[in-house]
Amino acid sequence: MTDKPRNQKPTAVFEVLDDSGVGLSDGEALLDDRERRLVEGAANFYALAGPGQTFRFTVLRGPAGTMPALTDEERTTIEWEDDHEVVGSLVVRSLMHTIADHPPSDGLVDIAVDIGGPPAMINAYDQLKGVLGKARKAVRFLAPVQFDALRQFRTDMVERRGRDIPRKAPIRLSRGAAATPHGDTPAILFGLHWLELGGAERWAIDTIRLAKEAGFLPIVVTDRDSAHEWITRPELDGALVVPLTVPMDPKQESAFLNGLLSAYDVRGIHLHHCTWLYDKLPWIKSVRPEIPVVDSLHVLEWRTGGFVDISVRLSNMIDEHHVISPQLRDYLVGKHGMPEDKVVLATLAGLTTDGIAVGGADDVESNPFTVAFVGRFTQQKRPYLFLQLAAELKKNSPREVRFIIHGHGELAAEVNSLRARLGDAVELRGPDRPVSDTFRDSDVLVVSSDNEGLTLTSFEATAAGVPVVSADVGSQSSLIADDLLCPRHPYAFIQAAAARIRTMMTSPDQRKTWLDEQAAKAEAFAKLPRAEDWTRDLYRGWLK
């Protein structure tokens, strides 16, 4: 065994007793930084859930594209799939105090943690099983626009019915019966979906930074299967990160949360799209009702309501709902009758616009006219619809036109294949290229999404002086000129968007009028409270 203790960070909840291949102590490391942090996250979980216990982790690596499995109930099984290699062995002892009246077992608890394979784009349609699943996938990729049209009709039908959301009954206690004292380190518990690129995650990471700046230890849990490529971001340095994989053993869930609540002085909980933590709020509020809970909400999902409706259901456990768009404020207050003072509108305007210079409008009269798409290649963003629009404009435009499609994601293969049909007219740009370049080169940005909250790219385009043609979804109307809001249905979208873009090609004056309207809307929107200011004040209040 190596000397102990090796893990001396102030946030440490375990000490390393021996390490082979993981690299948490000074020995040879077979894991990269991301993988090591995943193992550390698993060790955090077990150390918190098993005070005083000693754990031996056998670290497995799966094939490319497989997801980590770190905390689910299968981890105590000491058998694994044939295609998983063993890349580490680690023994740690929990530094957490125990309230048990007998000492923990001297024996090792064996855990097999799977750090998954190297990150790879997984298409959700590839995971569809059975004949029906395969048929659905085939139709989706053979006729993406037609398939989308059917999806939109389905959305219309479901949305027309509306949703009644039953509320979880409130907790009537002002204090929970005391079991253990809590630690001294002031902390904020964050619940995230995953540690990957996304608008909500970008904001979540920012709040973690703000918590650190305010003097808190951020405790970050996630509940969604992911390679967690952002786990190495500097904002998470010094944070206690626990990427959960579910389903977990219920006993371990409460033990883990008890560990957190007793190890630290948790002053507040901030949820960012984390179902697991939402579901634990009733229990947390029962044992520690004095801990304030807020959540940040971004997008109202078609058909299910998504996290917004989960938040409505659990509203009695939440002290304040932070929303980033007027649409969500109206949904919570107007549709669900929440008290106005419980819903805080604080926007993300300007979150990503630093370093974007005005420039897009300079060459509007020179050929060719450039139409751009910036975003992830996912079903929600509908890049195939942008390419269909490109085909329509290529076929019939008053001027030479070219297209830039900038992004990456699970639909990359489809984007490549559709793009190939359009020849050189479409330039594909990846994440290695800054989006500011694309805005500088563009005359108009197209947002073809099926659903949105308020796209950060629309803020960026406005900062760059580029008008945006957008599907009329979410709160896009807060930023986009009225005439440039197009129907959500695919054929109507293409028809309307193509007509507006053709008008821009022939009428620089009209383009400027629309851009001015967009800028005026952005200016009015910018006067709304900003999320960063609200959060900073909130956390400051939690320090007192």
Add this chain to the structure above:
Amino acid sequence: MSTVAAVVVTYNRKDKLTTVLDHVLAQTRRPEWIVVVNNASTDGTDQVLKEYEQIDGVVVVSLSENTGGAGGFATGMNKSYELGADFIWIMDDDCYANSDALEELLNGHSKAEEAMGMPLPYACSLVKWVDGNICEMNNPGTTWDWGKLIAKGQENVLVTHCSFVSVLFPRWALTKFGLPLTEYFIWFDDQEYTLRITKAGPGVQVLRSVVVHDLGVNRGVNFGDANASNLWKFEYGARNESSFRLHHENPVAWLKFLYRLAQGLRGGNVPWSIRAKLFRKAIEGITFNPKPKMPRSVL
């Protein structure tokens, strides 16, 4: 503090419009915005509005075609919603509000909500004719327990529907129920809308909030008054109410409406050709069933 947008819909009444706007601008609780919807007037209203547009808070929406009162109110309410108003106060272009009409509406609505222990979807004013009598066309329908708030010392009456002459809507009512039906064009759009939002609870008529409706004659709506020159209005009325009774109430309510229509026409001794046209419109209501549009959240 809550914000208010006043909405005035106008069509070819530029003389009265200035009086209306001056009364709104002189309110003791001045609205943050005054949204004037010009329903494609052809009498020079646009010139009059150019002057008012210079005043802080006045927003003019000029439509390229006349969309009727229903379309005008839907447009103005949507615009007010987009501006971010917490309350929307709507009226016709011949409605002169007493200087404290809005202040009393807001107070009355707030007190009524407090006494009822629930949010109330609208508050309307007491509408008088120019001679000080009650304006017959704008008398709201009352609930069975209309005197509930009076018994609690308030000068407020619980109502089930009212006309669009000085009505105040909280923002949430639009979020939840949408906008008036543009397709109705004119007549019964106000009743349909206030009946629709009454599903959330009764409205309240605030008796201390008074406006004057400057109509030519003080007379309520009666199908017995139909003639060749006003037939177009009665046709909208017959179609719209028929549609509402059938699609939003029930077939019995629809049959009762047809009976009332027949009784009214017979009582007014309306010519048979006009009666036939109105019944044809009432039958049109069977297939006429527009759906409300939702306002956009912008700010």
